[in-house]
Amino acid sequence: MFRRVNKGLTIIEVLIVLAISAGLAVISIGAFSSQGRTRSDDAARLVMADIAKVRSDAVQGLGPTTSDGSSKLAGNELFGQAIEFVTDSAFLGDKMRVYKLMISGGSTISAYETYEIPVTGGLKFYVPQSATATDAPCNEFRSCYYNYQLGFSDYETLLEATSANRIMVFRNRTGETYTFSRAKTQPAGFNQTLGMSNGVTNVNGAANLSNYLKDKQGRLRISYGTPGSGTDSNAQMQNARFKYYAIFDMQIPNNQEFQVVK
Numbered sequence: 001m002f003r004r005v006n007k008g009l010t011i012i013e014v015l016i017v018l019a020i021s022a023g024l025a026v027i028s029i030g031a032f033s034s035q036g037r038t039r040s041d042d043a044a045r046l047v048m049a050d051i052a053k054v055r056s057d058a059v060q061g062l063g064p065t066t067s068d069g070s071s072k073l074a075g076n077e078l079f080g081q082a083i084e085f086v087t088d089s090a091f092l093g094d095k096m097r098v099y100k101l102m103i104s105g106g107s108t109i110s111a112y113e114t115y116e117i118p119v120t121g122g123l124k125f126y127v128p129q130s131a132t133a134t135d136a137p138c139n140e141f142r143s144c145y146y147n148y149q150l151g152f153s154d155y156e157t158l159l160e161a162t163s164a165n166r167i168m169v170f171r172n173r174t175g176e177t178y179t180f181s182r183a184k185t186q187p188a189g190f191n192q193t194l195g196m197s198n199g200v201t202n203v204n205g206a207a208n209l210s211n212y213l214k215d216k217q218g219r220l221r222i223s224y225g226t227p228g229s230g231t232d233s234n235a236q237m238q239n240a241r242f243k244y245y246a247i248f249d250m251q252i253p254n255n256q257e258f259q260v261v262k
C-alpha cells in the first residue's frame with residue numbers, strides 16, 4: 001500500500017530562489033544604469049566635439065561654399081564663427097546656435113549664415129541668473145566666467161540683471177577666442193543682439209571689433225547635465241542625475257576641457 005506524499009519547496013529552497021531573483025534584479029538595474037551613464041557621457045562628449053568643430057572651421061577659414069557665396073559676403077571679409085549656448089526663461093537650454101561671421105568696414109561684425117545644433121541625451125545647459133556678483137556662483141554647480149584682469153578671486157556670472165545667453169567667438173585663421181553675452185529680448189540677428197549694451201562693460205558689444213579685448217578672454221565654464229526632480233531649474237540641476245562641465249581657457253589657443261562632475 002502506497003502512502004501519498006505532498007511535495008513542495010522547503011524554506012531553504014525558497015530562500016535560494018529569492019536570493020537568485022534579487023541578484024538578477026540587481027544585475028539588470030546595474031546594466032540599465034550603466035547604459036544610461038554611457039549614453040549621457042557620449043552625448044556630453046558630443047557637445048565638446050561640436051564646439052571643437054566650429055572652432056576648427058573658423059581656424060581653417062571656411063567661408064561660403066555655395067554658388068551664392070560672394071553675395072553672402074557681399075565683398076566683406078571672413079571674421080570667424082561664433083557659438084551660442086541658447087537657454088530659455090528658466091535658464092536651461094538644449095541647443096547651440098552657430099553664427100558664420102564676416103566683418104565690414106574694418107570694424108562691424110555680422111552673421112551671413114546661422115544654424116543650430118541640438119543637444120541630445122536629455123542634456124540641458126544650466127545658465128542660472130544671479131542677482132548680484134556677490135552670489136558667488138562659481139563654488140556651485142553652475143556656469144560662470146572668470147575674468148583674468150580682475151583675478152581668479154573675482155568672477156562674473158553668465159547672466160546679468162536680465163536673462164542672457166553666452167556666446168564664444170572664434171576668430172578666422174587664428175582661432176583666438178572671446179566671450180560675450182546677449183539679452184534674449186533683442187532681435188535674433190548677430191549684429192543687433194551682440195552690439196547691445198546690457199550694463200556689464202566687459203561682456204557686451206561683440207558686433208564691434210574694438211570690444212575684442214583681453215577682458216573677454218578669461219576662463220569660461222559651462223555647466224550642463226540631465227535635469228532631475230524639482231520645482232524650478234535650480235533644483236532640477238542640483239538634483240541632476242549626470243553633471244558635466246565644458247571649460248574654456250581663452251588665453252590658451254584652442255583650449256577646451258571636458259569634466260565629469262557626477
